[in-house]
Amino acid sequence: MIIGIVSPALHVKSGYGIQADYLARRLAADGHQVIIFPIAGVGAGTLNIGGFTHYSGGRLAYQADALERHVHDTGAELILTLCDLAHQDANTVRRLRAAGRQVLHWVPVDCEPLSMIDEAVLHYGGGTPIAMSRFGERMLAGAGFDPLYVPHAVDAAVFAPMPAAERQELRGDQGTAGKFVIAWNGANADWLRKGQFELWQAYAAFLADYRHSILWLHTDDLEVQYDHTEDIRRLGLEKAVMPVDGHMVRTGQLDAGYMAAWYNAADVFLNTSWGEGFGVPLIEAQACGLPAIGTDCSAVTELVHGGGGWLVASEPKASPRHKRAWRAPLISGITRALGKAHHGWSRGGTAWQQRRDRARAFALAYDADAVYEQHWRPVLARAEAGEFREDGPIARSGGLRWHQDPADNRFGDRLALEHESALEPAVFRGLAEDGVFMDVGAHVGHWALRAAKRCARVIAVEANPVTAARLLENIELNGLRNVISYQLAAWDEPGELYVHNHHGGAPRDGTDQVKAEPSGVPVQAVRLDALLAGEPRIDVIKIDVEGADLHVLRGLAGVLKEHRPRLFIEDHSVHGMYEKQQLGDALTAAGYKWRDVALGYTEAVPRGEDPDAW
Secondary structure, three states, X not given: OEEEEEEEOOOOOOHHHHHHHHHHHHHHHOOOEEEEEEEEOOOOOEEEEOOEEEEOOOOOHHHOOOHHHHHHXXXXXXXXXXXXXXXXXXXXXXXXXXXXXXXXXXXXXXXXXOOHHHHHHHHHHOOEEEEOOHHHXXXXXXXXXXXXXXXXXXXXOOOOOOOHHHHHHHHHHHOOOOOEEEEEEOOOOOOOOOXXXXXXXXXXXXXXXXXXXXXXXXXXXXXOOOOHHHHHHHOOOHHHEEEOOHHHHHOOOOOHHHHHHHHHOOOEEEEOOOOOOOOHHXXXXXXXXXXXXXXXXXXXXXXXHHOOOEEEOEXXXXXXXXXXXXXXXXXXXXXXXXXXXXXXXXXXHXXXXXXXXXXXXXXHHHEHHHHHHHHHHXXXXXXXXXXXXXXXXXXXXXOEEEEOOOOOOOOOHHHHOXXXXXXXXXXXXXXXXXXXXXXXXXXXXXXXXXXXXXXXXEEEEOOOHHHHHHXXXXXXXXXXXXXXXXXXXXXXXXXXXXXXXXXXXXXOOOOOEXXXXXXXXXXXXXXXXXXXXXXXXXXXXXXXXXXXXXXXXHHOHHHHHHHOOEEEEEOHHHHOOOOHHHHHHHHHHOOEEEEEEEOOEEEEEEOOOOOOOO
16 A cells, blocks of 8 residues: 655654654555655655655645645555644545545544544544554543554664663763662653643652652753743752753654663653653653653553553643643652652662563563554554545544535534534433334434444434435444334325425435425325334334424324333424424323423423333
8 A cells, every 4th residue: 555644754753753663664564655744854845764755744834735735646545644633634634535545543642531622623534543542542432433543662672671780880871870760751842741840849859858869851951841940940959850961852863772771771760741642751661671650641541550650649630722631640649659669679679670570571562563563454454455445524423433425514414423412311311222212304313323322223214315325324334233214204194295405405404394295306205103013112212304293293193102102302393383382282192291301302201101200
């Protein structure tokens, strides 16, 4: 395949640049043609870096005005983005997918629940998310997506424990022999999320009891965004902090070999940020046999816990940009964790070596070769089979996939996504796992498909033939085998009716009405009593038929008497299509009591059979 990777250029020593480099080399070794669409590290022009062609962006950041042209010019079949989704243009993704390209987003997730920005890009772009942590996988699934999982990786041959003699010599050269060295690795451009305020407060408290300690910082210049030097002076830490050359960090002159030695020269690694999409330094450190301390949050939890490190309790903090929450470490918790680590280090011996060995053994599961073999190869096999290529844009909502019209039709397919989602508890109230749900006026399946995930069987009725065809496509797209669909109009008498469109012929319009006037698209009308004859069970019926509500209820009289289902009705009396009293009288005559659950929505239950209903 021709694979385009949207990431930092491969020579950039950031976490994403390193991960893109690991992956690109293994893809090429497998025979794939790899092209880089860099979001950082390249100015203008087309360059060859490390054997891979890099196409620079245009005038806008993050390839926003260049990606689509690059993809078409290079013939890239699979597009993989490795950057924050906030920097992706959902419309570009939709157009690429509509043109037959497969788009995968290797997406960092660091807040809970899923960032509203990420959710919007995934919904409207329709690309397939790849979680880089199990935490991210849970957050994506909780937002209704069906994520793949591929973790970030480490070169475990480079990031490996040093022989004890070499390590001792290195510490002697840097003047830390006999001291407890705490390593911290992170950019100074994101100081709030990286928990730098908490870091300094906790370290100062720890240092009061353990004066022979050193905090070794791997970051760019200390004054870049957050002025570390002020905290260092105020807390009296000048002799207890050892920074790496910020210029060397910022200009990418410190290679993997240097970083492996840097980790080896420390005694514990500290990562007490408010959230991490993955946290590559945590795996690099542990691959070198360095135990870790981290905040009990996001991906940090699984990486620190798995390696036998120390987790710091946290509390939720607002992430205004994402409209979600990060988790800030408790300062006292960081201090206690440092104390525990110091205690283990000072005792040394077999117990401390076993802790180092456990960290190394855990990190080996993230070795770049192992990750490629166990995770990337299965994903690539699915991509080569075209599994992520759809005919037209595909959106995701409620854990389901939905075909979408390329055009922005507010009354069409998009109603399947978040429309009326707040009503879900009311629609599905009392629906058992072995129950039967009936959707009258199913449109493209907003309620029918969601019900199929909850109960044993779903019966869907949709009059508009174009919409009913899309309903079938959505059922098939999701592999649902417990939904039966009828392209019919529910009415009180059998015969022929007509579908009337109100918005200029827009396809799959959710406001189309069925009427007796002979114009529009003809459709066969049935009494639902006849359609459902012989059905052993009907538990819940949802009715949304754009004003034909009374006709449907009259045609359901036998079903209501025999099965006594709960009803959820979109009440079109609020639009003047009939009088509310008429609806109430029809329900009362059928032996039901009813209430409005929201403006325009009515719930009805059999009178006397469920005294605790409301």
